[in-house]
Amino acid sequence: MNASKQYIKQHQDRFINELIELLKIPSVSADPAFKDDVIRTAKAVKNSLEHAGCTHTEICETPGYPVVYGERIIDKELPTILVYGHYDVQPPDPINLWDSPAFEPVIKKTDLHPEGAIFARGACDDKGQMYMHVKALEYMVENDDLPCNVKFMIEGEEEVGSENLGWFIKRNQEKLANDVILISDTGMIAKDVPSITTGLRGLSYVEVEVTGPNRDLHSGLYGGAVANPINVLTKMIASLHDENKHITVPGFYDKVEELTKAEREKMGEAPFDLQKYKDAIGLNDVYGEEGFSTHERASIRPTLDVNGIWGGYIGEGAKTVIPSKAYAKISMRLVPNQDWEEITDLFQKHFESIAPSGVTVEVKPHHGGQGYVTPIEGIEYQAANDAYKEVFGKDPIPQRSGGSIPIVSMFEEQLQSKTILMGFGLDTDAIHSPNEHFGIWNYLKGIETIPFFYKHFTKLKTQ
Ligand code: BES
Ligand code: MN
Numbered sequence: 468m469n470a471s472k473q474y475i476k477q478h479q480d481r482f483i484n485e486l487i488e489l490l491k492i493p494s495v496s497a498d499p500a501f502k503d504d505v506i507r508t509a510k511a512v513k514n515s516l517e518h519a520g521c522t523h524t525e526i527c528e529t530p531g532y533p534v535v536y537g538e539r540i541i542d543k544e545l546p547t548i549l550v551y552g553h554y555d556v557q558p559p560d561p562i563n564l565w566d567s568p569a570f571e572p573v574i575k576k577t578d579l580h581p582e583g584a585i586f587a588r589g590a591c592d593d594k595g596q597m598y599m600h601v602k603a604l605e606y607m608v609e610n611d612d613l614p615c616n617v618k619f620m621i622e623g624e625e626e627v628g629s630e631n632l633g634w635f636i637k638r639n640q641e642k643l644a645n646d647v648i649l650i651s652d653t654g655m656i657a658k659d660v661p662s663i664t665t666g667l668r669g670l671s672y673v674e675v676e677v678t679g680p681n682r683d684l685h686s687g688l689y690g691g692a693v694a695n696p697i698n699v700l701t702k703m704i705a706s707l708h709d710e711n712k713h714i715t716v717p718g719f720y721d722k723v724e725e726l727t728k729a730e731r732e733k734m735g736e737a738p739f740d741l742q743k744y745k746d747a748i749g750l751n752d753v754y755g756e757e758g759f760s761t762h763e764r765a766s767i768r769p770t771l772d773v774n775g776i777w778g779g780y781i782g783e784g785a786k787t788v789i790p791s792k793a794y795a796k797i798s799m800r801l802v803p804n805q806d807w808e809e810i811t812d813l814f815q816k817h818f819e820s821i822a823p824s825g826v827t828v829e830v831k832p833h834h835g836g837q838g839y840v841t842p843i844e845g846i847e848y849q850a851a852n853d854a855y856k857e858v859f860g861k862d863p864i865p866q867r868s869g870g871s872i873p874i875v876s877m878f879e880e881q882l883q884s885k886t887i888l889m890g891f892g893l894d895t896d897a898i899h900s901p902n903e904h905f906g907i908w909n910y911l912k913g914i915e916t917i918p919f920f921y922k923h924f925t926k927l928k929t930q
């Protein structure tokens with residue numbers, strides 16, 4: 468047994484219990500009611516970094532929630548790895564669909580996690596995956612096995628768009644200077660199929676508001692004679708896709724990176740079981756853009772989805788009313804070369820242009836970010852590849868993910884460094900959903916693999 472495996476085995480119960488304690492704090496960044504808990508979590512993360520061996524730790528204030536910073540600089544001549552993660556979590560809603568309370572972590576066995584999985588909001592996204600790095604550092608420090616410098620930047624606003632992280636990075640370029648950024652906030656294909664995420668989609672998030680009459684009206688007295696904002700909004704939304712499920716916003720696809728046939732064929736080699744995919748989410752069929760596979764639709768193609776829609780009377784019983792207003796929240800997932808601000812602009816112009824007379828339409832841009840692709844030719848990828856190979860006994864598969872971590876493209880812009888995404892979650896871990904969980908096997912495997920990245924990256928960088 469190698470040294471790290473042995474150390475992990477010896478300390479695994481404590482590693483699990485420490486994570487459980489962190490998961491008990493409800494660090495929901497979206498809801499101001501949890502403000503004290505979010506700040507309490509930042510302090511807990513700072514403490515854990517200190518205990519793991521950071522020689523300097525700090526809670527850095529921003530206009531929003533603080534960034535937790537930690538470092539262990541062993542030799543200025545050696546490379547520096549910057550670990551990024553987030554300590555905030557998604558709201559637990561809908562809470563009645565959880566089998567056990569979201570912030571009372573429990574370990575349960577599942578088909579895919581026979582060794583047990585920790586069920587709690589944030590277990591996988593991202594407290595569990597972030598904490599793997601803290602424990603990997605502890606191992607390296609305790610065993611005199613840290614080959615390079617390390618910095619941690621753990622933020623508290625990822626789930627609400629990282630709106631102040633750009634502000635923080637711009638003011639702390641020197642402090643954050645690094646040779647590579649390492650993140651565990653994505654997934655892997657399967658426990659026996661190691662993979663490295665090489666792409667993230669960009670995002671444009673908007674809210675739309677359709678206004679008809681200046682007050683809610685009696686639907687008998689006025690019905691049929693005035694535009695109903697909900698009828699209008701749903702029709703406008705329906706028109707945003709054509710019969711081939713292409714998005715109809717003019718210019719939307721102009722800059723989309725088209726993969727070559729060879730690249731698509733290579734992608735198609737990654738194991739993907741359509742039946743299992745459907746079964747896992749209870750579907751009788753899949754749906755999506757003509758001419759692309761499910762795997763492609765969810766990774767290399769852009770999307771437009773309504774995330775929420777409301778208006779009118781939704782209380783008990785019936786109320787005959789034509790509402791004054793209707794609303795929707797819409798997200799567009801973007802692929803390389805699409806610029807999120809440009810897409811937001813195109814959407815706004817188009818949506819306003821299709822509004823019929825009788826209503827007014829307002830589009831309010833929320834947040835967004837660019838997509839990202841990690842080159843597989845660089846030493847960063849090579850180091851990650853070698854790390855997985857050493858632990859899993861085979862080369863990992865590069866895979867593009869459909870999710871977004873908008874700050875990654877900003878890292879490259881501001882800090883001139885590449886990001887390596889070593890994710891250990893499974894798609895079935897239910898991140899953002901009720902019953903989110905993280906496999907104990909995955910957690911420990913992550914802790915085991917991370918030090919090998921340090922080793923191989925340092926070797927490749929200094930040779
Ligand atoms: N960790 C996720 C992103 C993710 C998950 C990427 C799995 C790839 C695989 C992250 O916390 C997240 O949820 N991001 C948001 C974007 C953000 C602006 C709210 C997303 O993708 O919806
Ligand atoms: Mn995350």
Ligand code: MN
Pocket residue numbers: 557592626898899
């Ligand atoms: Mn998330």
